[in-house]
Amino acid sequence: MSWQLRAEDLPDLARGATLLGTGGGGDPYIGQKLVERVLGERTITVWDPEDVPADALVIPTAQMGAPTVMVEKIPAGTEPTLALRMLEEHLGRTAQATMPIECGGINSMIPLIVAAETGLPVVDADGMGRAFPELSMETFAVYGVHGSPLALAGERGERVIIDTGDDDRQMEWLARGVTIRLGGVGHIAEYAMTGEQVRATAVPRTLSMALALGRAIREARERHEDPFEAIAAALAPTLYSHVRELFRGKVADVERRTTEGFARGRAIIEAPEGQQMEIDFQNENLVARCGGAVVAIVPDLICVVDAETAEPITTEGLRYGQRVRVLGISTPEIMRTPEALATFGPAAFGLSEPFVPVES
Amino acid sequence: MSWQLRAEDLPDLARGATLLGTGGGGDPYIGQKLVERVLGERTITVWDPEDVPADALVIPTAQMGAPTVMVEKIPAGTEPTLALRMLEEHLGRTAQATMPIECGGINSMIPLIVAAETGLPVVDADGMGRAFPELSMETFAVYGVHGSPLALAGERGERVIIDTGDDDRQMEWLARGVTIRLGGVGHIAEYAMTGEQVRATAVPRTLSMALALGRAIREARERHEDPFEAIAAALAPTLYSHVRELFRGKVADVERRTTEGFARGRAIIEAPEGQQMEIDFQNENLVARCGGAVVAIVPDLICVVDAETAEPITTEGLRYGQRVRVLGISTPEIMRTPEALATFGPAAFGLSEPFVPVES
Numbered sequence: 001m002s003w004q005l006r007a008e009d010l011p012d013l014a015r016g017a018t019l020l021g022t023g024g025g026g027d028p029y030i031g032q033k034l035v036e037r038v039l040g041e042r043t044i045t046v047w048d049p050e051d052v053p054a055d056a057l058v059i060p061t062a063q064m065g066a067p068t069v070m071v072e073k074i075p076a077g078t079e080p081t082l083a084l085r086m087l088e089e090h091l092g093r094t095a096q097a098t099m100p101i102e103c104g105g106i107n108s109m110i111p112l113i114v115a116a117e118t119g120l121p122v123v124d125a126d127g128m129g130r131a132f133p134e135l136s137m138e139t140f141a142v143y144g145v146h147g148s149p150l151a152l153a154g155e156r157g158e159r160v161i162i163d164t165g166d167d168d169r170q171m172e173w174l175a176r177g178v179t180i181r182l183g184g185v186g187h188i189a190e191y192a193m194t195g196e197q198v199r200a201t202a203v204p205r206t207l208s209m210a211l212a213l214g215r216a217i218r219e220a221r222e223r224h225e226d227p228f229e230a231i232a233a234a235l236a237p238t239l240y241s242h243v244r245e246l247f248r249g250k251v252a253d254v255e256r257r258t259t260e261g262f263a264r265g266r267a268i269i270e271a272p273e274g275q276q277m278e279i280d281f282q283n284e285n286l287v288a289r290c291g292g293a294v295v296a297i298v299p300d301l302i303c304v305v306d307a308e309t310a311e312p313i314t315t316e317g318l319r320y321g322q323r324v325r326v327l328g329i330s331t332p333e334i335m336r337t338p339e340a341l342a343t344f345g346p347a348a349f350g351l352s353e354p355f356v357p358v359e360s
Numbered sequence: 361m362s363w364q365l366r367a368e369d370l371p372d373l374a375r376g377a378t379l380l381g382t383g384g385g386g387d388p389y390i391g392q393k394l395v396e397r398v399l400g401e402r403t404i405t406v407w408d409p410e411d412v413p414a415d416a417l418v419i420p421t422a423q424m425g426a427p428t429v430m431v432e433k434i435p436a437g438t439e440p441t442l443a444l445r446m447l448e449e450h451l452g453r454t455a456q457a458t459m460p461i462e463c464g465g466i467n468s469m470i471p472l473i474v475a476a477e478t479g480l481p482v483v484d485a486d487g488m489g490r491a492f493p494e495l496s497m498e499t500f501a502v503y504g505v506h507g508s509p510l511a512l513a514g515e516r517g518e519r520v521i522i523d524t525g526d527d528d529r530q531m532e533w534l535a536r537g538v539t540i541r542l543g544g545v546g547h548i549a550e551y552a553m554t555g556e557q558v559r560a561t562a563v564p565r566t567l568s569m570a571l572a573l574g575r576a577i578r579e580a581r582e583r584h585e586d587p588f589e590a591i592a593a594a595l596a597p598t599l600y601s602h603v604r605e606l607f608r609g610k611v612a613d614v615e616r617r618t619t620e621g622f623a624r625g626r627a628i629i630e631a632p633e634g635q636q637m638e639i640d641f642q643n644e645n646l647v648a649r650c651g652g653a654v655v656a657i658v659p660d661l662i663c664v665v666d667a668e669t670a671e672p673i674t675t676e677g678l679r680y681g682q683r684v685r686v687l688g689i690s691t692p693e694i695m696r697t698p699e700a701l702a703t704f705g706p707a708a709f710g711l712s713e714p715f716v717p718v719e720s
Contacts, residue, residue: 161521
């Protein structure tokens with residue numbers, strides 16, 4: 001069922017998207033402000049994936065770059081729509097809708113900026129089911145829709161079109177190179193597809209899930225109820241039904257470096273009794289280990305949140321001494337097939353450990 | 361007057377182009393072999409700039425990358441024509457001719473590969489009047505024709521279109537980033553212009569000049585005459601009328617590194633009496649100094665050649681112990697105006713010395 005998104009929904013959506021960003025994806029707060037500015041009193045039509053006409057052209061829009069740079073280099077706001085228009089022009093076709101490429105972090109907001117500016121609807125689905133650091137890590141690609149041609153817009157009106165055919169990793173490699181030379185952030189339109197292809201390749205209803213999660217946390221706080229129980233209740237009816245507390249403790253150390261266009265590093269969280277959890281990240285949290293043993297690993301979600309309020313914390317927001325809980329959330333089957341794991345499972349990040357579902 | 365170029369002309373053209381490459385521009389020998397393979401017994405029509413119809417669309421084609429990489433990474437040969445076709449498609453117009461963007465090094469040959477493959481004529485002119493390391497260092501740009509949109513083709517069929525409007529330096533910056541990620545070499549089509557614009561912005565008749573220079577050196581050797589006198593005689597009727605021997609000696613040291621997509625370094629040449637000449641290069645020779653004093657500087661040509669045969673030597677061909685002469689050759693007025701010097705004079709390379717004509 002399609003529905004209308006209002007400006008009042010955005011803070012809840014931002015909170016849920018930060019949780020699904022699993023530490024990365026960029027801070028959606030900046031994106032939220034950009035949507036609010038354009039949207040005003042109007043609403044955005046959100047299409048359920050089942051409602052997208054089979055032959056409608058859907059052009060996803062996003063921001064790419066290192067989250068550490070994104071929070072310092074605020075976009076003008078017009079770049080994502082420019083990217084969409086560039087791709088339309090290159091394809092010689094007009095989009096009937098836009099869509100997120102990932103449901104975590106700022107990229108839950110970028111398609112809403114485009115929707116608010118153009119009046120296009122946004123499809124309630126995405127291609128990562130969370131946030132991932134690379135453009136090739138898409139269920140779209142896993143199930144046969146490729147990213148090329150990609151349109152990339154820079155803040156000074158730079159326009160770049162990249163077409164690497166079926167090779168989405170080469171597309172990511174070249175687009176990342178351009179983004180680095182644009183100062184670390186670019187805006188893109190890619191993975192153009194039909195409504196039928198959305199249904200075959202996307203993770204469905206992740207925009208509404210992010211909104212429901214953010215709303216559940218807020219309402220629990222307002223009612224002085226346990227926000228962690230609210231998270232579990234909000235996830236139960238979705239494809240992400242399992243959530244588990246992996247660790248509770250204090251941030252003891254964060255090592256962070258921005259290299260090759262990514263924010264990479266490791267966070268160490270220490271329990272009062274002295275045990276430690278180590279979380280490695282590349283933009284997003286990739287693997288959580290206790291005493292060297294894997295507790296949760298990509299593509300499952302590893303979310304660091306405030307120990308009391310359940311407010312999600314991004315990797316660039318981690319600070320020494322924060323009291324946090326680490327949550328593990330299971331991912332849908334579409335993200336755990338052998339083909340999916342080959343694209344964004346542990347080996348795709350150079351991790352030697354196999355994927356083990358967080359619920360097992 | 362337009363004329364026909366035959367395969368037999370290519371070795372002379374390659375020699376002359378290496379001289380005009382002033383140490384850089386890539387080794388034209390590889391390009392020569394690629395032209396020969398495609399051309400066979402046929403000929404290429406070379407259009408004098410005066411003969412190009414005023415409204416004809418001319419699309420220059422070239423290779424970009426570090427010469428040190430170019431000699432190791434041989435192109436398939438089809439990339440430059442792919443780049444031309446990509447730009448035609450992007451512009452929605454068909455080219456009536458191609459043209460070199462520089463007359464030195466391998467880029468004297470790349471448009472000939474395109475001409476041999478497509479049957480298009482080549483315009484006898486270019487935008488550098490020598491070789492320069494960056495795509496923005498063009499008389500085209502100095503006199504109002506900009507490089508964007510640029511089409512860039514990779515050896516595995518990668519297609520990239522870059523449009524930075526009037527900002528040719530940003531175009532160079534982004535295209536260089538893509539080229540580095542393609543492994544150090546890419547093939548491009550850029551600076552699309554009309555015949556009228558060719559006459560307003562290009563350095564004329566540099567293809568025929570390169571051929572005349574290479575032929576003069578060869579014929580002098582065959583007749584056991586002085587090839588250095590032949591060079592002077594061949595240049596006398598051209599826009600590059602002044603040639604002077606700057607130094608004679610032995611290569612004593614070469615320091616060379618491939619960084620940021622360029623071959624940078626310094627060569628030291630030592631005379632028997634102990635004086636030294638230092639030549640700094642970024643792909644091409646930029647400045648020649650004796651005892652710290654500038655003897656010749658960009659955009660004038662600084663050419664290192666074999667002391668006996670006058671065979672030109674590229675920076676990547678410099679070896680310890682080679683006996684060489686260093687020639688300074690004056691450049692045409694179109695390359696020495698204040699606007700031209702701002703684009704490819706000493707300051708554009710971070711050199712603090714002012715331009716001083718080599719003949720003064």
